[in-house]
Amino acid sequence: MKEIYTLADLQNWDRVQEKSAAPICLGVSGDPVAHSFSPQMQNAALRACKIKMRYAKFQIAPGELADALQLVRDQNFSGLNLTIPHKAAALQHLDAVDENAGRVGAVNTIKVEKDRLRGFNTDGKGFARAIREEFSVDLRDLRVMVLGAGGAARAIALQCAKENCERLVIANRTADKAEQLAKELRDFFAGPRVFGPGPRLQAIPWEESAFRFQIANIDLVVNATSLGLNRADPSPIPARLLAPHLMIYDTVYSRDRTPLVSAAMEAGARGVNGLSMLLHQGALAFEIWFDREAPLDVMRKALGRID
Numbered sequence: 119m120k121e122i123y124t125l126a127d128l129q130n131w132d133r134v135q136e137k138s139a140a141p142i143c144l145g146v147s148g149d150p151v152a153h154s155f156s157p158q159m160q161n162a163a164l165r166a167c168k169i170k171m172r173y174a175k176f177q178i179a180p181g182e183l184a185d186a187l188q189l190v191r192d193q194n195f196s197g198l199n200l201t202i203p204h205k206a207a208a209l210q211h212l213d214a215v216d217e218n219a220g221r222v223g224a225v226n227t228i229k230v231e232k233d234r235l236r237g238f239n240t241d242g243k244g245f246a247r248a249i250r251e252e253f254s255v256d257l258r259d260l261r262v263m264v265l266g267a268g269g270a271a272r273a274i275a276l277q278c279a280k281e282n283c284e285r286l287v288i289a290n291r292t293a294d295k296a297e298q299l300a301k302e303l304r305d306f307f308a309g310p311r312v313f314g315p316g317p318r319l320q321a322i323p324w325e326e327s328a329f330r331f332q333i334a335n336i337d338l339v340v341n342a343t344s345l346g347l348n349r350a351d352p353s354p355i356p357a358r359l360l361a362p363h364l365m366i367y368d369t370v371y372s373r374d375r376t377p378l379v380s381a382a383m384e385a386g387a388r389g390v391n392g393l394s395m396l397l398h399q400g401a402l403a404f405e406i407w408f409d410r411e412a413p414l415d416v417m418r419k420a421l422g423r424i425d
């Protein structure tokens with residue numbers, strides 16, 4: 119099996135596929151895609167469930183997405199995961215999109231049903247399961263500050279809203295996007311649930327003083343920006359603001375501690391990276407493709423976590 123397949127490979131799929139091995143019927147498409155941990159996790163799940171299919175990486179440029187999706191439809195794939203930069207762009211090429219993915223405006227999982235492509239987004243639910251697993255607490259009991267307003271942040275903020283979290287504060291470098299997201303979620307927070315000072319739903323400026331003002335009334339800080347993907351990136355929130363009462367969830371995933379997680383621990387706070395979200399969004403995708411429970415322990419072990 120090749121490490122990474124391309125659009126040209128999909129166009130010559132009969133020749134590219136090894137006849138002696140289980141067919142590649144699933145994959146992750148992105149640009150770049152080399153860093154993805156999904157194949158090791160999904161292939162371990164397929165083997166454990168004795169499903170004779172394999173999962174591969176597909177390097178697909180933005181201008182190639184429509185053709186790639188058409189080929190996936192034609193080549194009898196079962197499904198696909200999407201990563202940066204295809205999650206929002208894919209919406210226009212699908213035959214149906216579930217309510218959650220439509221609201222988020224991004225698709226991370228496609229199921230091929232006969233020759234129809236159906237889009238889902240498992241990031242929000244995957245995030246909720248990750249928080250429960252990592253911190254033994256439900257979103258409904260938390261005051262959450264989400265940093266970012268891109269695809270991942272929108273999925274996470276919507277999940278927090280659906281689970282009726284105590285407070286939701288959204289901060290994004292481009293303020294309009296945070297304000298727009300808060301506006302879209304307003305109806306979820308219209309109920310009578312009242313806690314402590316400050317509004318239950320708020321978009322705040324991307325400024326240290328604004329973060330500082332919120333911290334005492336926040337339990338969980340989520341980094342859903344792309345800051346941290348590169349080691350040299352600055353922290354999305356100044357380390358001096360991190361306090362021992364906080365839980366910090368960094369959606370950036372890595373086998374090591376991310377710089378934000380290290381900073382959280384130095385401050386006496388609890389901090390974890392996005393590996394658990396990757397696991398749970400992947401398990402949910404597996405369940406969509408096969409209508410059966412995913413072998414979570416096998417998948418977790420394949421990601422290098424043996425908890």
Ligand code: NDP
Pocket residue numbers: 202241265266267268269270271290291292295342343344345347369370371392393395396397399
């Ligand atoms: P998007 O491109 O949709 O959004 C990127 C976000 O990061 C935007 O809010 C953007 O702000 C912000 N941002 C980018 N650069 C900077 C900067 N220099 N300073 C401040 N903010 C910045 O990406 P996604 O939402 O798809 O991904 C975001 C993160 O989530 C990534 O790190 C990704 O790895 C992670 N992720 C993890 C998953 C998991 O399973 N663990 C699943 C999905 C995503 P602006 O609007 O101003 O541009």
